[in-house]
Amino acid sequence: MNLTRDGNCLCEHMYPPIDYRIVQKIGEGTFSEVLKAQSLRDGRYYACKSMKQPLDSVEQVNSLREVQAMKRLSPHPNIIQLHEIIFHKETGSLSLICELMEMNIYELIRGRQYPLPDSKIKNYMYQLCKSLDHMHRNEIFHRDVKPENILIRQDVLKLADFGSCRSMHSPPPHTEYISTRWYRAPECLLTDGYYSHKMDIWSAGCVFFEIISLSPLFPGTNELDQVSKIHNILGTPDSSLLHKFKQSRAMPFNFPPEKGCGLSSLIPHCSAVALSLLYQMLEYNPEERIGAGDTLRHPYFRELQMAEKRASGLCWAPGTLKGGETCGVASSMDHLWRIARQGRRQHHSKHVADTLIRRNGPPYPTELPKLNIFIPAPKMSSFPVSSLPPLAGTHRGSLPAFTSKKWHSRLPKQPRGEIHHQELKSYHMPPIEQKRGGY
Numbered sequence: 001m002n003l004t005r006d007g008n009c010l011c012e013h014m015y016p017p018i019d020y021r022i023v024q025k026i027g028e029g030t031f032s033e034v035l036k037a038q039s040l041r042d043g044r045y046y047a048c049k050s051m052k053q054p055l056d057s058v059e060q061v062n063s064l065r066e067v068q069a070m071k072r073l074s075p076h077p078n079i080i081q082l083h084e085i086i087f088h089k090e091t092g093s094l095s096l097i098c099e100l101m102e103m104n105i106y107e108l109i110r111g112r113q114y115p116l117p118d119s120k121i122k123n124y125m126y127q128l129c130k131s132l133d134h135m136h137r138n139e140i141f142h143r144d145v146k147p148e149n150i151l152i153r154q155d156v157l158k159l160a161d162f163g164s165c166r167s168m169h170s171p172p173p174h175t176e177y178i179s180t181r182w183y184r185a186p187e188c189l190l191t192d193g194y195y196s197h198k199m200d201i202w203s204a205g206c207v208f209f210e211i212i213s214l215s216p217l218f219p220g221t222n223e224l225d226q227v228s229k230i231h232n233i234l235g236t237p238d239s240s241l242l243h244k245f246k247q248s249r250a251m252p253f254n255f256p257p258e259k260g261c262g263l264s265s266l267i268p269h270c271s272a273v274a275l276s277l278l279y280q281m282l283e284y285n286p287e288e289r290i291g292a293g294d295t296l297r298h299p300y301f302r303e304l305q306m307a308e309k310r311a312s313g314l315c316w317a318p319g320t321l322k323g324g325e326t327c328g329v330a331s332s333m334d335h336l337w338r339i340a341r342q343g344r345r346q347h348h349s350k351h352v353a354d355t356l357i358r359r360n361g362p363p364y365p366t367e368l369p370k371l372n373i374f375i376p377a378p379k380m381s382s383f384p385v386s387s388l389p390p391l392a393g394t395h396r397g398s399l400p401a402f403t404s405k406k407w408h409s410r411l412p413k414q415p416r417g418e419i420h421h422q423e424l425k426s427y428h429m430p431p432i433e434q435k436r437g438g439y
């Protein structure tokens with residue numbers, strides 16, 4: 001163990017970044033430890049994400065997908081801001097200095113007895129959908145949307161942990177393990193890597209449910225159980241869709257036909273309009289699943305859209321929805337969706353949605369956080385994010401391609417409470433550029 005200047009313990013792999021006073025550990029993931037740190041230059045507090053695996057060179061640091069993605073996606077009010085990168089050449093230790101948030105969504109809901117106020121849920125979901133829309137517009141998908149990777153500070157929500165993201169231009173199949181099981185979309189579970197950015201919407205739908213109900217929607221214990229939990233609630237999909245999935249997966253597809261209990265029985269207090277969005281995010285078929293841009297125009301977010309339009313001086317035409325979407329309507333939503341999913345699935349589903357949806361494009365408010373610049377110390381490469389070289393490939397091109405798929409095939413991400421510490425401790429971690437497979 002190392003000791004920081006304050007006498008706090010740090011793990012062996014870490015080297016305390018100069019010019020920062022480590023205050024305390026605030027989080028830990030599979031690949032990093034996150035510390036609260038105070039800058040000795042500006043006195044501000046930051047989150048210092050220190051990678052467990054050493055890196056070989058500055059080039060390797062620059063080609064990390066996490067670094068590249070954060071650079072491409074910043075600044076955006078709902079994307080965690082990378083402030084500085086500190087790389088210690090001698091030890092290979094890398095610290096990403098990011099803006100500090102208060103907690104993640106899991107910590108927000110953990111142990112709560114009463115639901116969050118509707119307005120708070122809506123506000124968080126709007127911001128989450130904005131972060132996804134921004135990311136997908138920039139042709140990157142996240143691949144690990146889950147409560148632990150969604151951070152909040154007061155009422156602001158930011159998406160974090162871009163270590164699994166991928167360019168939307170990289171063609172499937174994607175062979176590495178991605179996404180944490182409970183939030184894994186059907187196409188990820190049932191095909192050999194034939195998934196797209198729509199998987200993020202499914203995961204966000206699972207998070208939406210979890211924020212409403214305070215418990216995970218599909219807490220599968222293994223992949224098969226995960227599929228069965230989805231079918232128990234949403235029902236088995238059309239055989240044609242299963243047939244399509246089946247073409248690319250050697251997995252038993254003899255799922256017993258199920259109607260599914262529906263979502264509204266699980267969250268009886270949920271409004272019909274919220275359920276409508278939830279169902280569209282949890283649409284089994286990724287091609288029919290709502291896109292991030294359309295989630296923002298969903299009537300569930302009507303007040304927020306109106307507030308934004310008012311703020312930007314535009315007038316909002318009254319929507320098709322009347323107020324008072326209540327629980328009574330909610331139960332019929334399950335029924336409508338079941339009908340929609342039989343036969344003329346797409347058109348019917350859209351028709352049901354259209355009774356609630358009014359399409360309006362919200363403007364995109366963006367604040368432009370500033371990056372700090374300082375002079376690097378000897379043997380320590382520290383660079384402000386703005387000085388990084390442009391993304392490999394092209395501006396809309398592919399993020400760097402990493403070669404090894406081994407890391408993921410041997411260590412899938414575990415849902416919370418399922419991390420096998422023993423296994424992790426004895427694991428030999430490959431170089432970080434290989435840790436999550438290729439783009």
Ligand SMILES: Nc1ncnc2c1ncn2[C@@H]1O[C@H](COP(=O)(O)OP(=O)(O)OP(=O)(O)O)[C@@H](O)[C@H]1O
Nearest residue numbers: 027028029030031032034047099100101104148161
């Ligand atoms: N900027 C931040 N501010 C506050 N807390 C943070 C910040 N970044 C990360 N954390 C905390 O640290 C935890 C781990 O961070 P992160 O998910 O980025 O690490 P990881 O090693 O990539 O994890 P994973 O195992 O999901 O890949 C988060 O769940 C969060 O609680």
